[in-house]
Amino acid sequence: MNEEESKSIMYVQTHGVDEPTKSATPFFLAAAAAAMDIEAAIYFTMDGATLLKKGVAEGVNIKRGEGGESLRFFMDQAQELGVKFYVCQPSLDLHGLSMDDLVDGVEMIGGAAFNSMALDADLVITF
Amino acid sequence: MNEEESKSIMYVQTHGVDEPTKSATPFFLAAAAAAMDIEAAIYFTMDGATLLKKGVAEGVNIKRGEGGESLRFFMDQAQELGVKFYVCQPSLDLHGLSMDDLVDGVEMIGGAAFNSMALDADLVITF
Amino acid sequence: MNEEESKSIMYVQTHGVDEPTKSATPFFLAAAAAAMDIEAAIYFTMDGATLLKKGVAEGVNIKRGEGGESLRFFMDQAQELGVKFYVCQPSLDLHGLSMDDLVDGVEMIGGAAFNSMALDADLVITF
Numbered sequence: 001m002n003e004e005e006s007k008s009i010m011y012v013q014t015h016g017v018d019e020p021t022k023s024a025t026p027f028f029l030a031a032a033a034a035a036m037d038i039e040a041a042i043y044f045t046m047d048g049a050t051l052l053k054k055g056v057a058e059g060v061n062i063k064r065g066e067g068g069e070s071l072r073f074f075m076d077q078a079q080e081l082g083v084k085f086y087v088c089q090p091s092l093d094l095h096g097l098s099m100d101d102l103v104d105g106v107e108m109i110g111g112a113a114f115n116s117m118a119l120d121a122d123l124v125i126t127f
Numbered sequence: 128m129n130e131e132e133s134k135s136i137m138y139v140q141t142h143g144v145d146e147p148t149k150s151a152t153p154f155f156l157a158a159a160a161a162a163m164d165i166e167a168a169i170y171f172t173m174d175g176a177t178l179l180k181k182g183v184a185e186g187v188n189i190k191r192g193e194g195g196e197s198l199r200f201f202m203d204q205a206q207e208l209g210v211k212f213y214v215c216q217p218s219l220d221l222h223g224l225s226m227d228d229l230v231d232g233v234e235m236i237g238g239a240a241f242n243s244m245a246l247d248a249d250l251v252i253t254f
Numbered sequence: 255m256n257e258e259e260s261k262s263i264m265y266v267q268t269h270g271v272d273e274p275t276k277s278a279t280p281f282f283l284a285a286a287a288a289a290m291d292i293e294a295a296i297y298f299t300m301d302g303a304t305l306l307k308k309g310v311a312e313g314v315n316i317k318r319g320e321g322g323e324s325l326r327f328f329m330d331q332a333q334e335l336g337v338k339f340y341v342c343q344p345s346l347d348l349h350g351l352s353m354d355d356l357v358d359g360v361e362m363i364g365g366a367a368f369n370s371m372a373l374d375a376d377l378v379i380t381f
Contacts, residue, residue: 007373009369009372009373012252012254014149014152014254021300021301021348021349022268022300022301024344024348025268025299025300025342025344025345028344028365029365029368029369031365032364032365032366032368032369033365033369035366036366036369036370038369038373045152046142046148046149046152046254047148047149062348063347063348063349063350064344064347065347088152090151090152090155090191091152093190093191093192094148094151094189094190095148095190096190110159111155111156111158111159111160112159112162112163114156114159115136115156115159115160115163115165116163118136118250118252119134119136119165119249119250122373123372123373123378124250124251124252124378125266125372125378125380126252126253126254126380127266127268127300127380139379139381141276141279141381172279173269173275173276173279173381174275174276215279217278217279217282217318218279220317220318220319221275221316221317222275222317223317237286238282238283238285238286238287239286239289239290241283241286242263242283242286242287242290242292243290245263245377245379246261246263246292246376246377251377251378251379253379253380253381
């Protein structure tokens with residue numbers, strides 16, 4: 001995968017805690033990308049911000065084979081592999097959240113900054 | 128942002144009036160893009176077409192801080208900044224809508240035209 | 255459309271059988287792309303895998319004008335025009351599905367393979 005060493009992917013997560021079957025994929029794919037030496041980030045907007053609230057991911061079970069993992073497992077794995085987390089400022093308002101309510105390691109950005117980052121990425125995949 | 132003056136972003140809105148927390152973001156980001164001199168368009172497909180029905184956006188409240196704005200505010204802001212609105216023909220059928228039911232300034236396009244426009248855009252972001 | 259003969263689009267379907275109004279568009283657009291000599295594929299992830307379960311698409315009615323078509327019609331049309339179907343391995347787990355449960359002509363790929371294919375495509379459109 002040498003030719004992809006300098007590539008970047010921005011994943012966008014629009015789904016929140018009320019759609020658990022749509023919660024884990026961006027973390028999973030971003031972690032896979034980071035493991036491939038692709039620069040990976042997740043931008044949480046719309047309902048996505050609700051997944052970042054402290055204590056929430058621990059309570060979401062993602063089925064795998066007979067058992068499962070909590071969403072927190074996928075979130076930690078992504079962050080440990082270097083995936084950056086960004087949250088959309090208006091989506092915090094939408095859900096009555098402030099930055100203090102969120103897990104560590106999240107950066108808040110506005111719409112213009114998101115558009116610039118998205119144009120600069122090699123690929124944007126919105127979920 | 129000089130280097131982005133000739134860039135274009137096509138946003139795709141799949142969410143409709145039954146998912147109000149997912150309704151405003153494409154208008155907000157497209158308006159931000161237009162304000163950055165990025166050519167911005169929104170393509171409404173799946174349930175997105177329902178947001179374009181006359182009278183609908185006025186009744187959707189988007190929370191901001193203590194108060195909020197109607198979705199119509201975000202829609203008007205985007206159009207005033209030059210964001211183009213396109214609607215997918217089959218999605219009108221899906222919801223029993225005709226072009227006469229929609230707000231002003233919407234153009235109907237088919238699947239082939241959408242694919243061409245999307246390939247020509249610098250970035251496609253689907254919500 | 256000569257200049258697009260060697261272009262490729264990867265569509266991503268995250269919506270499943272519980273969101274019928276969001277089920278047909280990727281098949282419709284991918285079929286339109288294939289008819290334009292664009293290389294088209296659909297990657298089914300999150301809830302999208304549920305659409306591939308044998309017998310499911312036959313029971314989903316997509317409104318068109320006065321009548322409608324079953325989702326199977328759109329699925330068959332896409333496959334007949336050469337659209338490739340890929341399914342995300344973890345999303346099968348999520349819904350308790352195995353490859354034997356799925357319609358013919360589906361290939362299972364992991365997260366790293368998806369990221370590579372998505373980076374190689376000219377355009378990725380996620381629904």
